[in-house]
Amino acid sequence: MPPKVPRPDPAAAFIERTLRDWRVIAALGAVLLIAPVPLVWLGWPWIRPLLESQFWFSLILGGLAVFIVIHLDAAFILAERKLSAFIQDRKGPNRVGFWGLLQPVADGIKFLLKEDYTPKQADKPVFILAPALAFVISLAGVAIIPWFDQITWPWTGPDGETYTVVGQMASLDIGLLYLLAFGAMSVYGVVLAGWASNNKYAFYGAMRATAQMLSYEIPLGLGLLAVLLVAGSVRLEGIVESQAASGVWNVFVHPLAFLLVLIAGFAETNRAPFDLAECEQELVAGYHTEYSSMKFALFFLAEYSHMVIGSALVTALFLGGWAPLPFTSWLADNHTWWAGLIKFSVFWGKILLLIGLYMVVRWTLPRFRFDQLMRLAWKGMIPLGMVIVVVQGIATGLGWRIDPAAPWTANLLAGGLMLGINILITLGVLWLMSRSRAPVTGRQDNLPDVIVPPAEARLAR
């Protein structure tokens, strides 16, 4: 007798078939894209005064940025699974919707419907606080990212006055320090989660994550210091504008500082190859072992938001921020609304490129061992960062600097000098590395040699 196969529910089968059709997905996407247009058109009399005032424009911009980041986080989960599938020659998610496009939606629903479990032994208030804290802190950086410089609206007021708004939620004097402060605070979410879980895996994961994030905060700070010495401002918009005006992005003249900040960014977000905190083979899932449902989802959102904000920081400091093309000052002085839109898109494009790099690196490189990780931070990146800062300080004191007002020959000379010094330092580092002893193998060095008896002796026993 053949096994009884349950007949598929016709309604469910119909929904499944419909959602796997690419035309349905395309239509859904088109509706979502076009839907705001009539709303904006109808509400224009109410929206216009909001756009004219900097305060309300800041709030709209911030809301938009948070909206984009949270939805991108969901999209990144699919993108990362697809990319890992491509790298490992698999198909990846392809069941929910056409090409797996509705997978993030399904994930979201499932997160909501799962049990929100708090273990008996856990410290309950802290256990609940930790994911919320991680989420809030990771997204707080949105406030000072300069998405574009400014927009002068095409319409004029009753007295012929023009309205200009700045493309940044809050233009703070402390700028970069705000981002650094919230970057350092992201340790709290992790360490509180690990402590409150009262689970050994979670606890060890949290200890590792703390040590790692603290260690890599220092090279990050040193790399940023090198940029400050040429930008002369801790305001992110000032740093971006100084790059956009000359067209020479900081990455071209300070590649080493860029690398320092980028690698420290990988480590700060606990991404592979620095994901010691959630090293599956040793610690199950690390600090979020005991977390489930939306609490786990908040950690996930926090990790990806942290990546987005970290990429935005690298973009603003090294990749010219909203500047569309290197080596020109194209659009730098154009404050029309379409130029603002292009700058906004360019900024997000650069962020997406960096996140693509994060993903490729995660699925390409193997994980560090903990002692290698700490050695890289304390014996590699921090001395290198100190050298870079000293060299950059001397260069600034001597006046070697890209200046938009100076003739291009002077800029070429200054930029070439800085690039040359960077290359020299790189060669020095490579020379030092080649001089060091054969690959350091950690603790095994200190152990006495284990003498393996020959096979006959073992068999005779």
Added chain:
Amino acid sequence: MLAVAEFAPVAILLAALVLIAGAILAASHLIGPRRSGPVKDIPYESGVDPIGDARRRFNVRFYLVAVLFLVFDVEIIFLYPWAVLFLKVAQGSIADVAGFESLGYGPGFLAASVGFFFFLLAAGFVYEWRKGVFQWD
């Protein structure tokens, strides 16, 4: 000049984020099922019965890292205002920063003072290195 109004959007953003996080947590708390059992309440240790609490002693080197971080990070943060000021003074774009120049403190003074500060930092770093603080294996 510290304008409180500048921070208003930041405060609103933080409040909104707290609300979003609270709403997400509340939603999953209300919607999800709740089933509990004696085995489920045991801390997860890959199916092995846990021995003792997770609140136990851990390696002192983690503590050492935290102390080192405090020292280095605070010293680096001290350098941030200097970096901004130094560029402006070296360029000559600031005629007189808080009476700096009139007291006779030019770019040379700024460079020398931070050079000494950095020398101390580097000396401490070398001392820690030679003492074997950065030995994790």
